[in-house]
Amino acid sequence: MKQEKLHFFTERLAAWFAGNHRPLPWKGEQDPYRIWLSEIILQQTRVEQGMPYFERFCREFPTVADLAAAPEDAIMKAWEGLGYYSRARNLHAAAKYVAYERGGVFPATYEGIRQLKGVGPYTAAAIASFAYGLPYAVVDGNVYRVLSRFGGIAEPIDSAGGKKTFAQLAQRALEVAPLPPGSYNQAIMDFGATHCKPKAPFCTDCPLSRECSAFQKGKVGLLPVKEKKIKRKKRFFHYLVANYGAEVLIHKRTGRDIWQNLYEFPLLEWPEAAASEEQIRRSAPWATLIGDRGAVVRQVSPPQQQALTHQQIQAVFWEVEVEGPPPAASELGPFIRAERKNLSKFAFPKIIDCYLGDNSLYLKLV
DNA sequence: AAGCCGGGGCG
């Protein structure tokens, strides 16, 4: 892109920003800990969705030392429902690193920030510019969209070459912008989020449209270009809600799969949608935990749905009253006993959280 | 380079 056009872009953007920026709780924030927290929360997450989580983390974990000292389960619980739970696990690891190996001092260089777990190029640039005024351009979904449209650049944003192209262009723009790095980064993201939106952008009322290649060519709707399309695999879960008086059994998910370190009921995964009650009774974990001592109270239907990025989860909840005491500790295996009234203390995936909410009446009465 | 990791909002 010609230098002249780049100047036009940054000057018009700065003028737009002067009258349109979004007032957000973390704007003007000086504390690198809070800036880091907000950026991790906002990864692949809408501002409105992340806001209450940011407030909660600031309240429950006011300093990096508080976060480092917290039990992982407490952090997972605070993160419950936000998704991409590796962010929470990495957040904890990074907090312990800063608190215990750096004496509580947050890194103040791009490279130092980039070393933190869960911090990639975008987040490092965001923290470096917001907290320390360092000249690193952020490249997030908004930036890809704004630059690809304004520059008329059809190079795929999810290719190696495209990432490099847009990163270089973003950096050039930051360096000629009549704004400090942090403000410039805020400006281009606010502009992308509220004006140059994915759908129905405000092109007819846009201060950049005169030089916007996509607008001039009528190709706004075709940019940015992505080349990879995701395919969603279907999975069929059967959750065994085994009630022993006031207690149920749960376990923590481990291993390389979704929802790591979250809790759930004993799970039977079935390769296809149809599974008879007889098949489920004969399979683990039902057969091992309950045998023939269980009476089905209710099979929650229809199956509950949960869409993930690469998977479509279909879950059936089997509520079972089991005669006799819960299994002895030696026979519990990975499962733990929990009183139903204490289930809210554990972090569950959304599909189970929804089930617990919808069935709170049953859970209180029985 | 490709695959994987949540959940919600919107057209």
Next chain:
DNA sequence: CGCCCAGGCTT
């Protein structure tokens, strides 16, 4: 129902 969101890690 498909796309997108203040992306990053693993393989």
